[in-house]
Amino acid sequence: TLGLADNGSGMCYFIDPGKVDSHWHSPASIAHLERTFGLRGHWRHLRKTSQQVIAEGAVPGLIDMLFIDGDHSYAGVKFDFDRFGAQVRPGGVIILHDSTNVGKGFTPWEVKQFLDAEVRGDRRYETFTLPFAAGLTLVRKCS
Incomplete structure (x- = not known):
């Protein structure tokens, strides 16, 4: 901001x-x-x-950069990624926080599981994970 x-x-x-x-x-x-x-x-x-x-x-409208750090359950991350991600322009970036930790906080931490199952390997996206602390994954939406 x-x-x-x-x-x-x-x-x-x-x-x-x-x-x-x-x-x-x-x-x-x-x-x-x-x-x-x-x-x-x-x-x-x-x-x-x-x-x-x-x-x-x-x-x-279209979103240039989306930062997801809300409901860490699989369903919560999927909802945010699918719904708001649909508004991310081609070439835009989706950033997911807490992307390497698995466990439980206020909700189960299932960001990593979501990324592994639904984003990594999908040719529509390029991913890069910073494996520090709880992890930060950058997802570029390909054109």
């Missing part, structure tokens, strides 16, 4: 229903963040689930 503010254009849609981090519940905290980093007009906080955002069509 800072890059968008620096460039003077673009929009970041931040989808987080606030089930884990309560600081997103406070309009004062959000206003402070906007003032401190100059983000006003370059981001929109949607305090909803991914399912609600998709149902409402709240993220219009």
Whole structure:
């Protein structure tokens, strides 16, 4: 989002229903963040689930970069990847956090299983994983 503010254009849609981090519940905290980093007009906080955002069509148009770090269950990752990923333009990037860890957090961590079963080996995508900490996988949507 800072890059968008620096460039003077673009929009970041931040989808987080606030089930884990309560600081997103406070309009004062959000206003402070906007003032401190100059983000006003370059981001929109949607305090909803991914399912609600998709149902409402709240993220219009094509997406250049999608960052997925929500529901870590297989079904949750698949929903975000399939639904929001369909809006990623050819050549765009989908980034998945916690992509090397397997286990359980707030939900089962099944990002790796999803990537292994549905993305790696699919010719529509190029993947690159940074295997540090919990992992970060970059998926380029081929033209």
